[in-house]
Amino acid sequence: MAKPFHFLTRLNLVELLGVRAKNARELLAGLEEVPGSCVYYHTHRFIQQHHYLSPEPPNDFAYWVTNALGQDALGERLASVDTVRFRSIASLKSAFLDILQTALAAKNGRSCDCQEGEEFHFMSCRTYILPTSYEAHNLREFREIVQKISIDSIYYHVFEARLRLEKGDNDFSDWFEAMGESKLARALSLVDPYTCTLEGLREMIVEKVSVYAQD
Amino acid sequence: MPRIKDYAPIVGSSTIEDLHLLAERLRGKTIQNINSTAVGGGVAEILSRMLPLLHDLGVDVSWDVIKGNEKFFNLTKKIHNALHGVAEIFKPGDLDYLVEVNRQNAKDVLRGADITFVHDPQPIALIEEKRSRGGQWIWRCHIDFTNPQPDVWDFLRPFIESYQAAVFSAPAFSRPLAIRQILISPSIDPLSDKNGEIPDDLVDSICARFGIDRKRPIVAQISRFDYLKDPIGVIRAYKMVKPHVDCQLVLAGGGATDDPEGAQVLAEVKHEAAGDPDIFVLFLPPGSDIEINALQRAADVVLQKSLKEGFGLTVAEALWKAKPVIASAVGGIPLQIAHKYSGILSHSIEGTAYYIKQLLNAPEYARGLGKNGREHIKNNFLITRHIREYLLLFLSLDAQEDIVRL
Numbered sequence: 001m002a003k004p005f006h007f008l009t010r011l012n013l014v015e016l017l018g019v020r021a022k023n024a025r026e027l028l029a030g031l032e033e034v035p036g037s038c039v040y041y042h043t044h045r046f047i048q049q050h051h052y053l054s055p056e057p058p059n060d061f062a063y064w065v066t067n068a069l070g071q072d073a074l075g076e077r078l079a080s081v082d083t084v085r086f087r088s089i090a091s092l093k094s095a096f097l098d099i100l101q102t103a104l105a106a107k108n109g110r111s112c113d114c115q116e117g118e119e120f121h122f123m124s125c126r127t128y129i130l131p132t133s134y135e136a137h138n139l140r141e142f143r144e145i146v147q148k149i150s151i152d153s154i155y156y157h158v159f160e161a162r163l164r165l166e167k168g169d170n171d172f173s174d175w176f177e178a179m180g181e182s183k184l185a186r187a188l189s190l191v192d193p194y195t196c197t198l199e200g201l202r203e204m205i206v207e208k209v210s211v212y213a214q215d
Numbered sequence: 216m217p218r219i220k221d222y223a224p225i226v227g228s229s230t231i232e233d234l235h236l237l238a239e240r241l242r243g244k245t246i247q248n249i250n251s252t253a254v255g256g257g258v259a260e261i262l263s264r265m266l267p268l269l270h271d272l273g274v275d276v277s278w279d280v281i282k283g284n285e286k287f288f289n290l291t292k293k294i295h296n297a298l299h300g301v302a303e304i305f306k307p308g309d310l311d312y313l314v315e316v317n318r319q320n321a322k323d324v325l326r327g328a329d330i331t332f333v334h335d336p337q338p339i340a341l342i343e344e345k346r347s348r349g350g351q352w353i354w355r356c357h358i359d360f361t362n363p364q365p366d367v368w369d370f371l372r373p374f375i376e377s378y379q380a381a382v383f384s385a386p387a388f389s390r391p392l393a394i395r396q397i398l399i400s401p402s403i404d405p406l407s408d409k410n411g412e413i414p415d416d417l418v419d420s421i422c423a424r425f426g427i428d429r430k431r432p433i434v435a436q437i438s439r440f441d442y443l444k445d446p447i448g449v450i451r452a453y454k455m456v457k458p459h460v461d462c463q464l465v466l467a468g469g470g471a472t473d474d475p476e477g478a479q480v481l482a483e484v485k486h487e488a489a490g491d492p493d494i495f496v497l498f499l500p501p502g503s504d505i506e507i508n509a510l511q512r513a514a515d516v517v518l519q520k521s522l523k524e525g526f527g528l529t530v531a532e533a534l535w536k537a538k539p540v541i542a543s544a545v546g547g548i549p550l551q552i553a554h555k556y557s558g559i560l561s562h563s564i565e566g567t568a569y570y571i572k573q574l575l576n577a578p579e580y581a582r583g584l585g586k587n588g589r590e591h592i593k594n595n596f597l598i599t600r601h602i603r604e605y606l607l608l609f610l611s612l613d614a615q616e617d618i619v620r621l
Contacts (some may be wrong), residue, residue: 013607016389016396037617053485117361117544121386123398128607129620130236150229164618 002178005049005142010156012125020119024111025071027061028100030122036089036125039138043092045075047198048155061096068114073102084192088166111127127160139181139213145166146205151198158201172205184212217406219271223307225405234599238272240621247328251337252293254501257528258334258357264404281320287312289475291337296511296595297364299443299523312368314340330609342377351612354378355402358525359546360388361508367465373437379612384526385547397608400547402601403531406616407502410535413512421509425495427610432462432575435514438505438529439468440480440498445520448564450487450494454518455568458574467497467510510538516574516581520567521545531596534558534588539581541570551596574591
C-alpha cells in the first residue's frame, strides 16, 4: 500500500537583483551572471501572474526582445525554448545563452537599445513550501482534493517539483506510480503543463483521475 | 473593521488559510512599523488597513510615527521630489537636518522590536540605532526611485545599505545595492469604505451634493493635489476633448500632513479651471473615502496622468470598480495596466485627450478594459496578497536558501 499523498503548497517572494539590460548584449551578460532561480523566475512568472488569462506562457526574455527591442526573429527563437523538455534549470539557462550568443555573433556583437524606461530587470524568487491540511489515501480522495485545493498547490506539485527541485517528473505521477496506477502516471507525465492555464490543468488532472478512480 | 475571514468570499478560503499558516510561524516575534505621517497618503492608508488584519492573524505588529517640524517636512518633500527626478538644490548641511531630526526621534519612537520596518526616506536614519539596539531592520521604499538626483542618492545610499533588506514597489526602482532587494507591490483593500460596494443612489446623492450631472459623461482624476500628479495637464487634456464631447471633469483629492506644497498646487489648479462650470475641483477633507468611492464609480473614464508615481494605487482603485483607466506609463502603473487590455497607458497631454475621446465614444470597448482590469487587480493587487508578502518578507530574514520549507 502506497503512503498517502500529502498536499503541499508554495508561496513566492520576488527578489530584485539590481541588474538591468537595455539591449541583447546586456541581456546575455546579465543572464551569464544571474543565479538559476532568476532563470526559473523569468520562465515561470507568466504562468503564475496570468494563469487565469492565457495558456501561452512566453518566457520574459522572449517577450522583452520582441516587444522592447523589436527583434522579432530573435524573440521567436527565445520563445521556442520548450521549457517542458528540460530537466534542470542549468540546462534551460544554457539554451537561452546559446541562442543569444549565436544571434550576437551573427551581428558581430552589435545590438540596438530599447527605449528608456523599457529596460529588462533581472529578478528571482525565493520559494516557501508549506504543508496543507489535505491528504489523499486513494484516487477518489485525490480527485476531491484537487478540485478544491489552491492553485498554488497544484503549481508546486507540477512545476516546482519537476524542474526546480529536479525530481524529473511531477509529484502526482510519482504517487500514481507508487499506487500501481502506471497508466495514469504516464498519462499525466505526457501532459505539457506549459500549454494550459492552471485552471485548465486542474480540470485535466481531475478528468484523467476520474477515468481510474473507483466511485 | 473587517476580519481576515471576511476576505474569503473574494480571494478564496485557501488564500486565507495560507495567511494563518505563515502568521503562526511568526509567533513570538515583534514587528514595528515607522513612518512620518499617520493620515493622508498611501503609506498611512495601507498601514491603517493592514495592521488590524495582522493583529487578527495573531502577528505582534505595531506602528509609530516620527515627529518633525515645518523645516523637516519641507526638507523631506524636497528629497521626495529629487528622488522623483525633479531638480532640487540642497545647500551644504541641508540633508544633515534629516539625520538630526531622526536622532531626536530615536529615543521616543524605537521600541527594540525583533523587526523594525522603516518606511520611506523621512525616518531612514533611524538605522544608526541598529548597532546599539540590535534586531533585524528592513527599509520599505514606496516612491519612484528610477532616476534619483545623484547627491540625494549618495546621501541615502549608506543608510539603505545598513539595512538587512530593501523593499521596492516596482522592478525599475531596483538599483545595484549591497543588500537584498525585494519586490512588493502595494495593494488596495476591497472591503474599505473607499473600495467596497456602495448603492447607486448613494453615488447619485454624492454627485448631486457636488453639483455633478450624472446624465453627461464624467472624466475624473482622484488624486492628491501634487505637481507630480499633473492636475494642470489633466485640465488641458479635458479642454482638448470638451469641444468634441460635452463632458465634465472632476479633480478631487486631499492632502497629506507631510506635504506642504498641496495648498499651492490647489490654487494653481483652481486658476487653470476658472470660468468653466463643468470642471469640479474638490478638495476633500480626511475621512472622505465614501465620497472618493462614489466619484470613482460615477466616472465614465478615470485618469491618472502622473509625471512620477511610487505606485499609483488610485489606478488599482478605479480598476477594481471596473472603470476604464487612462494613466501615464510611470512608476508602478505599467504593472497594473497592460496597454489596450486592462486600460490605456498614455505618454502626453495630447495622447490622454485622444484616448478620453476614444473611450467616451466607444463605451463597449471601454467596458471591456474595465472588466479585464478588475480581474487583474483581484489576482495581484488586493491587500491579502500584500499581507502574504509582508509575512514572507519577515520570515525570509532568517533564511538563506532559494527554497525554504516552513
